Amino acid sequence: MRTLIGSVAAIALLAGCKGGDQTSPADKKSETPAQSETSAKLAGSAVTGQNAYFGDLHIHTKNSFDAYIFNVRNTPDDVYRFARGETIRHPAGYDISIWGEPLDFVAATDHGAYMGVLPAMHDPDSPLSKVELAKGMFSSDPDDVTAAFGTMGGSVRSGEPYPEIYDRDLIDSTWQNAIAVANKHYVPGKLTTFAAYEYTAVSTQQRDDNSFIGGNLHRNVVFRDNAPDRLFATLDSVNPEDLWDWMDKQRASGNEVMAIPHNSNVSDGEMFDLKTYDGAAITKEYAEQRIRNEPIVEMTQVKGTSETHPALSPNDEWANFEIYEYLLSSDVKSKINGSYIRESLARGLGIEQDTGVNPYKFGLIGASDTHVAGGAFDEKDYWSKVGILDATPESRGSIPPDGAKSWDGIEMWQPADLWFSAWGASGLAVVWANENTREGIYDAMARKETYATSGPRHKVRFFAAKDYADGLVNRADFVEKAYEGGVPMGGTLSGTDGSPEFLVWAMRDARSAPLQRAQIIKVWHEGGQNKEKVYDVACSDGLTPDPVTHRCPDNGASVDLSDCSVSKDKGAPELKASWSDPNFDADQSAAYYVRVLENPTCRWSTWDALKAGVEPNPKLQKTLQERSWTSPIWYDAQ
Numbered sequence: 144m145r146t147l148i149g150s151v152a153a154i155a156l157l158a159g160c161k162g163g164d165q166t167s168p169a170d171k172k173s174e175t176p177a178q179s180e181t182s183a184k185l186a187g188s189a190v191t192g193q194n195a196y197f198g199d200l201h202i203h204t205k206n207s208f209d210a211y212i213f214n215v216r217n218t219p220d221d222v223y224r225f226a227r228g229e230t231i232r233h234p235a236g237y238d239i240s241i242w243g244e245p246l247d248f249v250a251a252t253d254h255g256a257y258m259g260v261l262p263a264m265h266d267p268d269s270p271l272s273k274v275e276l277a278k279g280m281f282s283s284d285p286d287d288v289t290a291a292f293g294t295m296g297g298s299v300r301s302g303e304p305y306p307e308i309y310d311r312d313l314i315d316s317t318w319q320n321a322i323a324v325a326n327k328h329y330v331p332g333k334l335t336t337f338a339a340y341e342y343t344a345v346s347t348q349q350r351d352d353n354s355f356i357g358g359n360l361h362r363n364v365v366f367r368d369n370a371p372d373r374l375f376a377t378l379d380s381v382n383p384e385d386l387w388d389w390m391d392k393q394r395a396s397g398n399e400v401m402a403i404p405h406n407s408n409v410s411d412g413e414m415f416d417l418k419t420y421d422g423a424a425i426t427k428e429y430a431e432q433r434i435r436n437e438p439i440v441e442m443t444q445v446k447g448t449s450e451t452h453p454a455l456s457p458n459d460e461w462a463n464f465e466i467y468e469y470l471l472s473s474d475v476k477s478k479i480n481g482s483y484i485r486e487s488l489a490r491g492l493g494i495e496q497d498t499g500v501n502p503y504k505f506g507l508i509g510a511s512d513t514h515v516a517g518g519a520f521d522e523k524d525y526w527s528k529v530g531i532l533d534a535t536p537e538s539r540g541s542i543p544p545d546g547a548k549s550w551d552g553i554e555m556w557q558p559a560d561l562w563f564s565a566w567g568a569s570g571l572a573v574v575w576a577n578e579n580t581r582e583g584i585y586d587a588m589a590r591k592e593t594y595a596t597s598g599p600r601h602k603v604r605f606f607a608a609k610d611y612a613d614g615l616v617n618r619a620d621f622v623e624k625a626y627e628g629g630v631p632m633g634g635t636l637s638g639t640d641g642s643p644e645f646l647v648w649a650m651r652d653a654r655s656a657p658l659q660r661a662q663i664i665k666v667w668h669e670g671g672q673n674k675e676k677v678y679d680v681a682c683s684d685g686l687t688p689d690p691v692t693h694r695c696p697d698n699g700a701s702v703d704l705s706d707c708s709v710s711k712d713k714g715a716p717e718l719k720a721s722w723s724d725p726n727f728d729a730d731q732s733a734a735y736y737v738r739v740l741e742n743p744t745c746r747w748s749t750w751d752a753l754k755a756g757v758e759p760n761p762k763l764q765k766t767l768q769e770r771s772w773t774s775p776i777w778y779d780a781q
Contacts, residue, residue: 193575193622195602196584198248199226199518200339200572201363201405201444201510206253206317207341208295210514211261212280213530217516219251219321223328223336225517233515233526235534242521243600243654248574248584250339251321251516252363255376256299258340259317260308274307296472300345300357302381315373322370331580338370339363342402344381345471346413356473358411360404362386362437363510367399367585382420384429387436401589405441405510408449409470412481415490415503430500439506439588442484442595442772443570445519445528446512450738450772451485459677461740461768465567465597474561488734488775489666489673495732495781496668506591506633506774507736509570520598522568522767523707525747533563540564541751541760548757564763568747569597573771575604575631591633594737594773599652601771605632605737606646607778609639616646616719630776632736637779642727645776647680647720649739655769656741657714659683660695663722667733680722683715683742700742702766707745707753714742734775741769 202222203210214234221231228245230238253259263269264277271277279291298305322338329336346358360383364374375389386402393400407414419429442450447467456462468476480486484507491503511518512528519526527533536542540559543550555564573594574587587593594603604622608629615624625646630636636643651658661681667674679688682695689696700713718739743766745753752759759765 193577194579196247196335196574196576196579197600198246198335198572198574198584199511200248200250200252200337200365200403200508201341201441201512202249202251202516202518203253203341203512203514204251204516205262206259206321207514208254208257208261208299210253210530211265212292213514213532215515215530219253219324220328221516222249222251223324223334227334231517233534234530239515239517239519239526241517242524242598243652245334247579248335248337248572250325250337250363250365252339252341252365253317253321254299254343255314255318255340255364255374256343256378257295257308258314258321258374258376260310260313261295263310263313264308271308271310271313276305276308299343299377300381302377302379304378309378314376318374319372329581331578333579335579335581335584337365337367337581337585339365340374340376342376342383342386344377344383344386346411356470356475358413358477359406359409359471360413361406362402362404364390364400364402365585368581369398370400371396371398384420384432387432390436391432399585400436401439401585402437403439403441403508404437405444405512406446406449407440407482407484407487408447408452408467409477410482411470412478414482415484415487416481417490417494425494425498425502427498427500430494430498430502433502434500434504437505438591439508439593439774440484441510442507443509443567443597444512445566445569447565447567448569448597449482449484451483452479454479455483455486456675456677459675461738461770464767464770465565465569467565467567469561469565474557485664485666485675486673488736489668489675492666492732492734493668493671493673504777506588506593507595507772508572508588508593509595509597510572511570519568519747520571522598522745522747522769523750525568525750527563527566529563532558533566536751536755538563539566539748539751541748541763542755542757550758550761560762564748564760567597571596571598571600573600573603591774592631594632594771596771597769599655599741599769599771601652601658601739602650603737603739603771603773604646604648605773605776606630607634607636607643607735607776609636609643611644611646611721614721616648616721621646621648632774632776635777635779637781639778640729642723642725643776643778645680645720645722645724645735647722647737648717649681649737649771650717651715651741656709656744657683657700657716658718659698659700659714659740659742659768661718661720662738662740663735664738665724665733665735667731669731676726678722681718681720683718684713698742702743702745704745704749704759704765707750709742709744728780730780732780733778735778736775737771737773739771743768
């Protein structure tokens, strides 16, 4: 096994990024088609006052040690400028701006550990620039840089502060400034901002070297309004249960707060484990504390999608979506079981059978995890995440190096081969809220009325009830009546004799492809086993699901790889369905969530190759199907 991150840092600092003189990404073009009166009501009901708001709660700036080392100099102010639709500068020297409309809500989430320390180490006027580690960190010798960055990364992983750079006053002041900047940019009704940071826990099991390699147990910590002057980072404790204790105390003191786990796909099976951090059995008290502090999780982001894995879902034809499997900063693959959300939903139901409480009864969001202050959500205009390291098509493995026009005999740069080429243009968080304010957005997340997208701005509704009026999903007052008679995504039903009736509605993003199908995915735990079933419930182009396979026929949509054009006469602007579970068991608890799929389009790596006039990397998927995932609705048989 090779440790890669230190060498990569040295390459970035000493040699710069390959092809660093890349021209600015393509201009963004968009159009908004007319919407029917009914569709407008569904997208944002004037009766209920609810609207879909789009945001990103996972963004890094120069105050994160693993951003500054890769020449990121963007600030928290730039995060909010980018979210408003302004242009900011990428570390590689080109301009970047958001795809589509400005965001509705956003947060800068720099690592709490050593927040702001690396910029100070590089500032000749700061005492931290005089410490021995600073000399190594910014040395001209790659080995010195590797060793220094490894020391800092190892400290974050172990939770043991490195004394000569652990300036707690500086960390506190950087955090307090982050709070002030978020408050400065908060414009209720237009842009909602939150004070937030990342708690960067990394599993230390089975490792004894000085590196950052390990299972990802990261969380973003988001405050509703007030935030304390001092944050709780991995340098306080690497055990997430200690973070929850601190959060409970914050809440008791009036600081409402939640944590959002992310990148469970590379947690080495530990994010959604069947035991506690220290290996003890999960108890009712543990389950209650976890779900109280972590009501939502990240489904997707640049470092992969955490819905499921083909090995876990062999009967799901769409399970192989933007799979990324390597542990942080390594070439070691993450363990699969315990790392994916669909399996964890079933695991939670099993834990509930034993303890009476489900610790994994969470809602879903997406995020970017960009380290350059602005997320690359558009496949056509992609700048990856790290900084100068992956800023060009060549450096991220989508075109051959050194100007080559063919992939024959090409030996890929290892970081591009293992990491950057497997990353994705993803994702966004969406909430259904009464207003675009801190109270409105945060409370929607707390009640799990949220969903994730892989980048497009789909609008998706999901409701369930014991019974709904016939044809309700097609009525103009659908949303009002659905709330009156049932529960939305994130809710729970109980005590039904027959299957609940589920209502699904989805609208396309006019800037992306038409919709192909809407699915309901059911998970449950039975006989000690995790179970799942995928049902297509709405098909495009007048097609209907097969009653035996529960799949829509292929709608014939295609992609022309010569120019990435897509079928113009296939797909739907919106999909609607009323569905009941044909295999419902009133004595079996279950979770149901919606997955909406677009027609196929070109992946970002194919777009890069097309612009460069070369064939796409043969190791990479050429197309994908953008999608959204709703928070589940739970049926409680107990």
